[in-house]
Amino acid sequence: MTAQPTPNDPTGELSTESTAFRAAIDAVRGVEPRIADAIGAELADQRSSLKLIASENYASPATLLAMGNWFSDKYAEGTIGRRFYAGCKNVDTVESIAAEHARELFGARHAYVQPHSGIDANLVAFWSVLAARVEAPALERAQARQVNDLTEADWAELRRDLGNQRMLGMSLDAGGHLTHGFRPNISGKMFEQRSYGTDPATGLLDYAAVREAARAFRPLILIAGYSAYPRRVNFATMREIADEVGATLMVDMAHFAGLVAGKVLTGDYDPVPHAQIVTTTTHKSLRGPRGGMVLCDDPLADQVDRGCPMVLGGPLPHVMAAKAVALAEARQPSFRDYAQRVVDNADALAQGLLRRGGALVTGGTDNHLALIDVSGYGLTGRQAEAALLDAGIVTNRNAIPRDPNGAWYTSGIRVGTPALTTRGVDTDGMDEVAELIHTVLSATTPGTTKNGKPSKAAHTLADGVAEQVRERSADLLAKHPLYPNVDLG
Numbered sequence: 001m002t003a004q005p006t007p008n009d010p011t012g013e014l015s016t017e018s019t020a021f022r023a024a025i026d027a028v029r030g031v032e033p034r035i036a037d038a039i040g041a042e043l044a045d046q047r048s049s050l051k052l053i054a055s056e057n058y059a060s061p062a063t064l065l066a067m068g069n070w071f072s073d074k075y076a077e078g079t080i081g082r083r084f085y086a087g088c089k090n091v092d093t094v095e096s097i098a099a100e101h102a103r104e105l106f107g108a109r110h111a112y113v114q115p116h117s118g119i120d121a122n123l124v125a126f127w128s129v130l131a132a133r134v135e136a137p138a139l140e141r142a143q144a145r146q147v148n149d150l151t152e153a154d155w156a157e158l159r160r161d162l163g164n165q166r167m168l169g170m171s172l173d174a175g176g177h178l179t180h181g182f183r184p185n186i187s188g189k190m191f192e193q194r195s196y197g198t199d200p201a202t203g204l205l206d207y208a209a210v211r212e213a214a215r216a217f218r219p220l221i222l223i224a225g226y227s228a229y230p231r232r233v234n235f236a237t238m239r240e241i242a243d244e245v246g247a248t249l250m251v252d253m254a255h256f257a258g259l260v261a262g263k264v265l266t267g268d269y270d271p272v273p274h275a276q277i278v279t280t281t282t283h284k285s286l287r288g289p290r291g292g293m294v295l296c297d298d299p300l301a302d303q304v305d306r307g308c309p310m311v312l313g314g315p316l317p318h319v320m321a322a323k324a325v326a327l328a329e330a331r332q333p334s335f336r337d338y339a340q341r342v343v344d345n346a347d348a349l350a351q352g353l354l355r356r357g358g359a360l361v362t363g364g365t366d367n368h369l370a371l372i373d374v375s376g377y378g379l380t381g382r383q384a385e386a387a388l389l390d391a392g393i394v395t396n397r398n399a400i401p402r403d404p405n406g407a408w409y410t411s412g413i414r415v416g417t418p419a420l421t422t423r424g425v426d427t428d429g430m431d432e433v434a435e436l437i438h439t440v441l442s443a444t445t446p447g448t449t450k451n452g453k454p455s456k457a458a459h460t461l462a463d464g465v466a467e468q469v470r471e472r473s474a475d476l477l478a479k480h481p482l483y484p485n486v487d488l489g
C-alpha cells in the first residue's frame with residue numbers, strides 16, 4: 001500500500017509508528033474487519049475525549065507495540081531460571097530486564113513483574129505474607145518441609161489459621177480500594193477486616209486513629225494506599241504503627257506509582273523504603289501496559305516469586321516485554337519532568353475549581369487527583385458524571401467521606417491528570433478544563449422521578465452547553481494531539 005499524504009503526514013512519508021500500526025490493523029482486517037474498525041474507533045475516541053479518569057493514561061507506541069508478538073504464545077510458569085516449561089530462555093531475558101528496571105527505578109531489593117493486574121499483584125502479596133507468617137511457622141512446628149508433608153489434622157489446622165487472619169486498611173469512602181479487605185472482593189472473604197478513615201474536620205488521614213485501630217485490632221497486615229485520596233501518605237509513620245503492633249506493612253501504590261518513579265513522592269512519602277511489600281499496577285500513572293507488579297525486601301522474595309502458580313495463571317511474556325519498555329522509559333529524566341507536571345497540573349485544576357466556587361475533599365490536592373464534592377451544585381456524583389460525559393468530559397463518580405448518597409449515586413467526582421499531562425496539557429490548559437467542568441456542573445439540574453420526586457440518577461443539562469463545551473475542549477485537545485506520529489490514514 002502506498003502512503004497518501006494526510007494531515008499528520010503531509011509529505012506522504014509515514015512515520016515508523018504509523019507503518020507499524022497500519023500493518024497490524026491491516027493484518028487484523030484480513031481476518032475480522034469489525035475488530036480492525038473497533039481498534040481504529042478506539043483511537044479516535046481517545047483522541048477526541050477529555051480524559052480525566054485518574055487511573056488511566058496513554059502508553060507509548062513502543063510500549064503498545066512490544067505487546068503484539070509471539071511472546072504471547074509461550075508458557076513460562078515459574079520464575080526466571082526456574083520454569084515448569086522448557087524453552088523459556090527468551091522469556092527469562094524479558095522478565096529479568098523488566099525486573100532489573102523495576103528494582104533500579106524504585107530502589108527495591110526484589111521485583112516480581114508477572115502479575116496480570118493490580119488485583120493479582122495484591123493477591124500475590126497477601127499470600128506471600130500468609131505463607132511467610134502463617135504457613136512457614138506451621139511447617140516448622142510440624143517439622144515438615146512442605147505442605148504435602150503435613151498430616152491431615154495439621155493441614156486442616158493450617159487452613160483454618162490461613163483463613164483467620166486480620167487486615168487493617170483505608171475505608172472505601174476515604175479513598176481505599178475494594179481489594180483491601182472489602183467483602184465484595186476475595187480479600188474481604190479471606191481476611192477479617194477493619195478500616196481506618198480520615199479526620200471529619202480536615203478530610204486528612206488521621207494517623208492517631210490508625211494507630212489506635214491497629215493497637216486494638218492487631219492485624220497481620222496493615223495496608224496503605226488508595227485510589228481516591230488526594231493527598232500524600234506518610235509511609236514512615238505507617239511503618240512505625242505496623243512495627244508497634246507486629247503487622248506487615250503493605251503499600252498498594254497502584255495509583256501513584258508514577259509519582260514514586262518520577263521522584264515526586266520521596267522520603268517519608270516514598271513507600272518502597274518503608275513497606276515490607278509494595279504492589280502496583282503498571283498502567284496508571286506509571287504509563288505502562290495493563291498489568292501489575294510486586295516489590296519487596298529479601299525475606300518475602302522467595303514467597304513472592306511463587307506467585308505463579310500460587311495465585312496467577314501463566315505469565316504474559318508479551319506484557320512483561322512491554323513492562324520492560326515502559327520501565328525503561330520511566331528511568332529517563334523526562335519521566336521525572338512528567339511526574340512533576342502531573343502534580344502541578346492537578347494543583348492547577350484544583351485551584352481552578354476552587355476559584356470558581358467548587359468544593360474539594362481536603363480542600364485541594366498534592367498528588368495526581370482531586371475529589372470534587374458536587375453537592376454544592378445540587379447534584380449527585382452520578383448526575384455530575386453523566387452531565388460531564390454529555391459534554392465529552394470523561395470522569396468517574398466516587399464516594400466522598402461519609403457520603404450521604406452512598407457508593408452507587410455518590411456525591412463526588414474524581415478527576416486526575418496523568419492522561420492529559422501525557423498529551424502535553426499544561427497548567428493554563430488545566431485552568432481551562434476547570435472552567436469547562438464548572439460550566440457543565442453549573443448548567444446541570446437534577447431530573448425528577450416518575451412520581452415527581454427529585455431523582456438521584458436523572459439530570460438535565462441546559463441547552464447548548466454540551467455543544468459549547470465540546471467545542472472548547474476540542475480546541476484544547478487539538479493543541480495537544482494524542483500519538484502525533486500515528487496516522488492510521
Ligand SMILES: *Cc1c(COP(=O)(O)O)cnc(C)c1O
Binds near residue numbers: 055226227253281291
Ligand atoms: C486500580 C487499583 C487496583 C486494581 O488494579 P487492576 O489492574 O484493575 O486489577 C488495586 N489497588 C488500587 C489501589 C487501585 O487503584
